[in-house]
Amino acid sequence: MASLLLSRRDLDFLLHEWLDVESLTARPRFADHSRETFDAVLDLSETIAARHFAPHNKKNDTQEPRFDGERVHIIPEVEEALKVFAGAGLIGGGMDHEVGGMQLPSVVANACFAWFQAANVGTAAYPFLTIGNANLLLAHGTPGQIDTYVLPMVEGRFSGTMCLSEPQAGSSLADVRTRAEQADDGTYRLFGNKMWISGGDHELTENIVHLVLARIPGGPPGVKGLSLFIVPKVLVGADGTLGERNDVALAGLNHKMGYRGTTNTLLNFGEGAFRPGGAPGAVGFLVGEPHRGLSYMFHMMNEARIGVGLGATALGYTGYRHALDYARTRPH
Ligand SMILES: Cc1cc2nc3c(=O)[nH]c(=O)nc-3n(C[C@H](O)[C@H](O)[C@H](O)COP(=O)(O)OP(=O)(O)OC[C@H]3O[C@@H](n4cnc5c(N)ncnc54)[C@H](O)[C@@H]3O)c2cc1C
The missing domain is CATH 2.40.110.20 (Butyryl-CoA Dehydrogenase, subunit A; domain 2)
Known part of the structure; x- marks a missing residue:
């Protein structure tokens, strides 16, 4: 059953019928991609978001991180979810093949990320910051800085x-x-x-x-x-x-x-x-x-502005979908 997180039909409308993202595959950078590869990453994102991010959304909120003076304690579901996210290669969704990325167009990578923001914006913020940080260093760092810091970020380490x-x-x-x-x-x-x-x-x-x-x-x-x-x-x-x-x-x-x-x-x-x-x-x-x-910092700040806006949209939209479902299915 499709999740209530976002509407895939609406995403498809935005990506394909309105923005015609498949036309981007005519550009050399995206030549390896097609509607099928875009759809596959969107499907994967929805599945991981629904299975590994959404279930601990409420717990994340009620049991916020705690500092005991030495260590920060976070509910274990967050680390498990982030391992699945990184293992699927999603940190490098929009990044170059040569750093281990999927080289997706930014609009598609962002559409994939919206599933995670709708499912659990608190957990999604960790890879969100990591991706922005890595993109800044890819644009302005030295090859040595990219090897030392970006590659382990793309791997999720x-x-x-x-x-x-x-x-x-x-x-x-x-x-x-x-x-x-x-x-x-x-x-x-x-x-x-x-x-x-x-x-x-x-x-x-x-x-x-x-x-x-x-x-x-x-x-x-x-x-x-x-x-x-x-x-x-x-x-x-x-x-x-x-x-x-x-x-x-x-x-x-x-x-x-x-x-x-x-x-x-x-x-x-x-x-x-x-x-x-x-x-x-x-x-x-x-x-x-x-x-x-x-x-240089504006590279990350601008990405963060788009991402925070997308997160707010995803939160509002998933709230609407859940409220609509409740109104439709409540017994009285
Ligand atoms: C949830 C959260 C996460 C954050 N994460 C980070 C992070 O990861 N890294 C980081 O560096 N920072 C982070 N911040 C800090 C954030 O960047 C600042 O809150 C932000 O820059 C605003 O600064 P301020 O809170 O001191 O508000 P202020 O700068 O004091 O602004 C207060 C009010 O005055 C208005 N104002 C300010 N200057 C002017 C002006 N010149 N003219 C007219 N109006 C003005 C503002 O619009 C606002 O309404 C985070 C903040 C929050 C709430």
């Missing part, structure tokens, strides 16, 4: 975050204070606090790749002085093995009215909870050029 906001800086990113001092080896050491960071801590993946906006001392004031850094929760060796814990510490979890299954965190960078290499500061790796961080 690492997850990703976006660290812009600070306790005193939300919309006003010109007020960001986190600083990044260059070390002798060319890497950076970060010091500061990031607030409201979604997916900022958990044990759902082996590692968390934080993308952090910070200031290199001496740079211009305002947003023109922001640079972007990769700050992994656990440092990664040249051969990809996990090493020392980086100095990124969870100070606490924030509670929300929605998306409650997604951890939302206050993170302290370089406050001395850990001392990687014996020196103070969280080890960070510059993405692209100094002082261009906000323009």
